[in-house]
Amino acid sequence: MYPIILLCVVVALIFLYLIGRYNKNYWRKRGVAFYDKNKVFGLFWDFLTTEKAMFEILSEIYKSNENAPAVGIGSLMTPSLYVMDPQNVHHVMQTDFQSFTYRGPIINEGDLLGDNVLFMNGPRWKLMRQKLTPFFTAAKLRNMYYILDRTAQDFVEHLKQNPQKLKGNGFDRANEFCAAAIAAAVFGIGTDSSFVSPFLKMARDAFTLNWVTHLRYTVAHLSDSISKAVGVKFFKEQEPFFIGVVKQMFRAAEKDEIKKHYFTDICLSLRKAGVMKDLETGEELEPTDELLAAQGFFFYVAGVEPTASALFGALTELGKHPEIQAKLQKEVDETVEKHGKVTYEIISEMKYLDQVLNETLRIQTPVGFINRICTRDSVLPIGNIEVSKGTKLYIPIFDLHFDPKYFPEPEKFDPERFSPENKGSSDMAYMPFGKGGRVCIGMRYARLQVLAGLLHLLRHFDVLTHRVPGSRKYAKGQFQMRRVDNDIELIPRQM
Ligand code: HEM
Ligand SMILES: *[C@@H]1O[C@H](CO)[C@@H](O)[C@H](O)[C@H]1NC(C)=O
DSSP: OHHHHHHHHHHHHHHHHHHHHHHHHHHHHTTOEEOOSOTTTTHHHHHHHSSOOHHHHHHHHHHHTTTOSEEEEOBTBSOEEEEOSHHHHHIIIIITGGGOOBOSOOOOTTOGGGOSTTTOOHHHHHHHHHHHGGGGSHHHHHHHHHHHHHHHHHHHHHHHHOGGGGBSOHHHHHHHHHHHHHHHHHHOOOSSOOSSOHHHHHHHHHTOOSHHHHHHHHHHHHOHHHHHHHTOOSSTTTHHHHHHHHHHHHHHHHHOOOOOOSHHHHHHHHHHHOSEEOTTTOOEEOOOHHHHHHHHHHHHHHHHHHHHHHHHHHHHHHHHOHHHHHHHHHHHHHHHHHHSSOOHHHHHHOHHHHHHHHHHHHHTOSBOEEEEEOOSOEEETTTTEEEOTTOEEEEESHHHHTOTTTSSSTTSOOGGGGSTTTTTTTGGGOOTTOOGGGSOTTHHHHHHHHHHHHHHHHHHEEEEEEEOTTOOSBOOOSSBOOBOSEEEEEEEOOO
């Protein structure tokens, strides 16, 4: 018995050794530096065996390969590359987008809620993206802004009536606001904002960070074939609840003639128009309840987790910088008092608010990095790096935002980086929402939701930031980047 086990172990070790050597040679032949720490499992070795977030592991690579345009990484037998130079990043995301249209990981058949525009690829993605884009135009946002505004006002009332919520768990509070706002925007549910709902629980569950979800994340990213073989499904637990709710919502909305500017309306009109067709590619998609539910599901979870992270991030930074907070409150107070109420138009009048949000999204960027898969051979301009079809790419957000070459004194929270005089100086390296053909479709919506929450909170409260003793700086996230060493206290303002 023992000799057989021993033999298996030896064979496996030789196998792993050969894969490692293959990976290293693969990139050496292309003149690209290689991440030596684990040649077989690459990033995922540290991810599964340490407390580090994925973006922190990438960040170590970034820092120890200063000035390298890209670094090769082992990922079993799939070539993987960390693209670091902003011009190479630009090439992948924008200039040669047609060669990098997949994001990854590839979702398995039967993961119904995973069949959303974030994970879709190829012609299906293109068609779905086209059909969803109309939900996010400026005109749509202007029409629906009142929903966000009402939710923000209700939230302020809710906090005043529940003063125990003013201190501690600031991220949870931001989550409660965001969940209520996006639920109202996506489904138009309720006449009163609800800050504790089964939806909020679902959104939290969908992004729970624990070893089970870390392992699932690892398998999905490490190897498509293993992921397929073991049948990884990301959102199976949320499926019955969410699809059920969406079906009910459609039935109810079908009976109601009134236009509400909600996601439900888009879905209903897509369904009425029948099979979606892309004339260019011939691709067809049937707007089933499941397909539409999957899109709504992703909008919903994206409207909660990263958006709450941005709102909480803004509050913690303002709580650390009373002079910036006072300047912002002055702008908000004056603008709101001048107009009597908050509308879509007056938000765009508040220039300093915009600067504060942009700097927040730099220093507390909710998404730490981006994935792409190469779908057609290409050459990265800096370093003349050949990238073959099938290669998995990692694109930095955090590392670019914290590189002193692009943002001097990167640890300093300074909204003046985005003042009219300084604006544009580091555009290439700034991309909290990604860029190019697959840029965040919800960008303008997400900004509006954060701004609505932020400005109503600042009208009624001052923010103080406290350190959380003994905490790591960042949560152990997958794609997320979230600071956990700060918490906030809201103090009612004397008006
Ligand atoms: C502050 C909040 C948010 C941040 C920081 C954020 C960030 C991002 C990033 C970095 C990407 C990847 C972009 C790329 O690959 O180039 C992305 C994709 C996406 N986001 Fe967001 N997002 C936020 C909120 C939202 C919201 C509220 C929605 C929907 C209502 C949304 C919908 C999407 C979709 C559908 C994609 C995939 C687009 C595609 O592949 O075509 N996001 N987001
Ligand atoms: C803030 O960022 C948004 C989107 O990235 C951009 O449209 C806007 O011009 C920026 N504002 C400033 C003041 O830089």
